Amino acid sequence: MSVELSKQGQVLTATGLSAGYDGRPIVSGIDIQATPGKVVSIVGPNGSGKSTLLKSLVGVVRVLDGHVKIDDDDVTNLASEEVAKRGVGYVPQIDDVFPPLSVRENLEIGGYLLNRREVPSRIDAVLEFFPRLKGMMTRKAGKLSGGERKMLAMGRVLMLSPSVLVLDEPTANLAPLVATQLLEEYIRGFADHGSTVLLVEQRAKAALRISDWTYVLGGGRVVLAGAPKDLEQNPAFVESFLGGRPAAH
C-alpha cells in the first residue's frame, strides 16, 4: 500500500457484552477481540445478531451490559462520533452512504473531523486507493453501482485514517469477482498494513480465506470460535456454513 490510509491498529475488545433495542438484548454474553494486523471475522445465520453486535461496538446501538474497549480506553456507550474520533471506522450493512450527496461530498463528510486544509489531500489519498471513484466525483452516491458504492462507503471511513475497521457485510450484492477483490486485496490489505479489521461476512468460505480468527454467532451468542483451518475441520461448522456434506458416522 503506497499511501498511508489506515493507521497502526489498536485492540478492540468486547467483554460480557449484551446489547439490543428498547432494552431487550439481541446479543448477550459476547466476548470477542480484534487485534492489529489481523482480520477477525464474524459469521452466522441471518438474524443471529451480527449487525447488532457491530452497532453496539461503535455506539449506534445501546450496550446493556459488559464493556467495549479500544486498547485500554473504555468506549462503552460513547456516542458514535466519539468512537469515530478514537480511530474506529464503521461501514454499516445498509445505508452506508449519503445518496443525495455527490461522491466528493460523501468523502468530505467522511473527513468532517479533519482540519479543513487536510481534506483535499486525504481525498486524493483515498482516490489513489480506489481509482475507480476518480471519474465520478460529481455523481450522486445514490446513482453508483453496488461495487462503486461500497468503495465509496469504505472511502468515507478511510478519510479519518482509522486504526480499526469495522465492516458489516461489505461484499453483499457484489458480483463474485468484485467481492473477492474487495476481500482479498483491500480488506486483507488493511490488516497486512497493520490495521485492525473486524468483518461480518455472509460468504463463510471467502471470509475464512482471509481471516486469522473467526467467531460464529448463533441466536445472539458466540457458539464457536477458532482459526479458519480448525473451523474447516469442524463437522458442524462445515455442514452449516460451508455447504459441505454432513459429518460421516
Place this chain on the structure above:
Amino acid sequence: MSSFGFGLITAAVLAIATVGFTMQFAVTNVLNLAYGSIMINSAFVAYYANVHGVTAWASLPFGVVTGAVASWALNRFVFTPFQRRNLAPITVVIVALGVDLIGTFGLQAIVGGSYVSYRQNTGHEYHILGMFLSGLQLIILAICAVVLVTIHWLLRYTRLGKAMRATSANPNLARNSGVKTQFIISTTWLISGALCGLAGVVFAMNNGVFEATSAQLYIVLLLAAMFLGGPGEPYGAMFGAMVIGLSTEVSAAYVNPQYKEVIAFVALLGMLTFRPYGIFGSEKTL
C-alpha cells in the same frame, strides 16, 4: 399582464417561505404546520417595532429574529420532547397543528381582530417588461433573489450546509462521521425560522393590510409548493413557489380570488396523485 406581475411577487414571497419550510422538513423530519402562525407573529413583532418609530425596512430584522427564536424554541420545547417519546410521526403533525391554532388565535387575543399595516410607502411605480411594479415589490423580488442564492451557496458550498444535507440523508451515518447532528438540527431550526420570519414580514408588506389570521391558510400554499418541487428540494421549492404563486394570481383574474388556496390545493392533490415526490424529488433529497 398585471396579474402576472402580482403573481411574480406572490411567488417570490412564497419562495422565501417554502425554502425555509422544505429545509426544516428535510433536515429535522418535522412537518411544521405551525409555520404560518410563526410568520404572522413575526410580522406583528416587526409591525410593533415599526409603530414605535423604527422604519419598516429596519423593522424587518425584528421579524427575522422572532421567526428564528420562535422556531428554535418550538423545536426545543415542544417537538423534541414529543419526538423523544417515540410516538408515531402523525402525533408531531397534530401537535404542530395545535401550536398553529394557539399561535394564531393567541396572537389575535393579544392584538385584536383589526387590520393593520406598516408605516411605509410602496415607493415609485416602475414599468418593467409590461408589468407595473412598485418599489416595494422590486425590493421583495431582490430579497427573494438574495435568499435563494444564499441558501444555494449555504447548502452546496459550506461545511454547515453539507452537514445539513448529510444529516437529512442519513443521520446515523452523519453522526458516525463526526457530525453533531443535534447541533445541526438546532441550527437548521434557527436558519429556517429566520426565513419564516422574513417571509412573514414581506408577506405582510406585500398584502398591505394584515391581521392575526391573515396567514392561516398560507400553509396550503406552502405544502403545495413544497410537494410540487419535491419535499426537501430547495430548488424544487423555488420552482413550486413560482408555479403556485403565478397560477393562483393569474387564475384570480378569472375566478374569485377567494379561491386561491383551493386552486393551490387542487394542484397539490394532482401532484400527490401523479408525482408524489414532486417534479424533481426522489423521496427526500436535500
